[in-house]
Amino acid sequence: MPASRPSVRDVARLADVSVGTVSHVLNHPERVATATRERVESAIVELGFVRSQTARGLRAGSSFAVGVIVHDVSNPFYTEAARGIEDRLREDGCVPMLCSSDADPGRELDVMRLLAGMDVRGVIITPAASTVDNLGILSARRIRVVLLDHPPVEGVSTVSGDDVAGARSAVTHLLDRGHRRIGFVNGPSVMRQSAERRQGVLAALGAAGLDQDDVLVEVEPVVDGKSFTADAGAVGAARLLDSRPAPSALFCANDQMAIGAMREIRRRGLGIPGDVAVVGYDDIPVASQLITPLTSVNQQMRQMGAAAAQMLLSQEGDRHEVFAPALVVRASTAA
Template sequence: MSARPTIRDVARAAGVSVGTVSNALNRPDVVSADTLGRIEQAIEDLGFVRNASASQLRTGSSPTVGVVVTEISNPFFVEASTAMERRIRDEKCLMMLASSHGNAATEARLLRHFQEQNVRGVLLTPSDDDLSAAETLVAAGIPVVLFDVHGTSEKVSSVAADDVSGADAAVGHLLDLGHRRIAFLDGPIEVHQARDRLAGARLAYERRGLSPEEAGLRVVHLPQFDAEAGAAGTARLLRSEDEPCTAIFCANDLMALGVYRVLRQHDISVPEQMSVVGYDDITLAAQLSVPLTTVRQPMVRIGFTAADLLFRHEERAAHLLFKPELIIRDSTAAPVAGRTPKDR
């Protein structure tokens, strides 16, 4: 016997044909329980490991599902991808996770790599509006599902939460507390989530009969959705000669962590002198010294549903939109006269 057991060795040990072993590996539902048990026992006794590359050559596809997110370190994507992996595992596939870092060229390169590998499908958070690379995969027979982005493509399905509704609820909460001068720390305007959350922030003012700019909405676009960007945006607000804001709404919870750090450095208390609202409701949000008011995205549902949609083989693209939920904690309160932050 060769040093590495082959499928023929398994067939000989189990007393079946090579074709039956192949069926047991690839289509176990067509093999009787007794025969399948003998084959599995032979595989275990021999220490047989199937050759995935050879299997891919025979079947024409890989058992791998590619997942491209904008930033692997973001807790939102950690939770969503964990749910994806659970659904992908149900299909006896493996997940390959990669980060585009919000860079369109990197994203295109990753998608080309997945196409070359002839993966089973791709789950993608696009870095911008250009879906041409994703549509190329679909044309090649590789299904693609967007997640965390509400798409409209007739070729590429999508699963997301309603960011306009979520931001509307967040800013509406601050307005109802009495805040008017609200700073919105947003990400790059090229990103879907940044545009939709800005639209929701403006909508909250408009639904209350207020002009956003005249009433006091101040938008700060930042290059990233992370704590360092949140800290930089807060420092910029505190250096400004404009009338100080009384509340800060952040495009995600990571940015809010940076806001907390700078406010603490300037002895500005939350929520007495500054209310803060985040977005996503990552696990850490409830564990902060001042638990963070935030918008909860159904991260697990988004991830699992996106992966499930990938395996449905729908003839037409489907676009699913979940409603986020405002979670009110201790970081927001009514503005108090005389308690506006003065530190510059």
């Protein structure tokens, strides 16, 4: 057995066949006689040979790696979307390279440069800013891009959810439950998701003929430089519950903040939903498993991820797909 990593030549030598025959076994086994194929496969197992996907991709003129850049890989929203991406990529023999931008355009650009230098097959990205100026570094290398959780942009394929409709359904639900003082724990207003969810909140109030100033109290908490986290949700909930009059319901712009808000509500000895009702956004898997299951807006994250991967692999013209959200009512708003 060779001391270094076994090569195709090592396999050919042990099986007593040509390098070309080994290549046929790896790529077109149906073209090789059964006895010869079994001899080569036995040599592969004995040597522990593993083909280089990088070299294979170079020969084929296309990498088998796909870059996936999201705001935070620890956020369950992106974890679910990434699983959908991975499942679809695997069908074509590709693998995702998952990276976090921390919603920082500078870090996003650094990651893009690394991926461009690796000549990845494509990049699926949730942009860090409302603009997509950083995409130029990828287009210059003719690397296909799909935007995930982003509204349509000319010249780029996109997959998104309807955040305005989702937030509107959440607040309409709270209004239908009789709440007339609602706290909104939102992310930074400069982020597209935050801005559109706020539009949905205001649309619900407007449709009900209610004055925003009378019903709504808002915060955009940031803890350790991050929003959309459980800690940020707890801080936001504390500020809202200290306001007067205090809200009887909280709508949080994602489930992680909602979980933090529920923690703060309980810390104060208050009941959910008896004293304070809570609605989240994303419907992450744990939402249904909490002590008080969380009412949340389901975005079909895994399906969105799979759709983004399909767009990237298809090499078709630019497409735009919008997923309709659906409110899932659970015990955090319905006693």
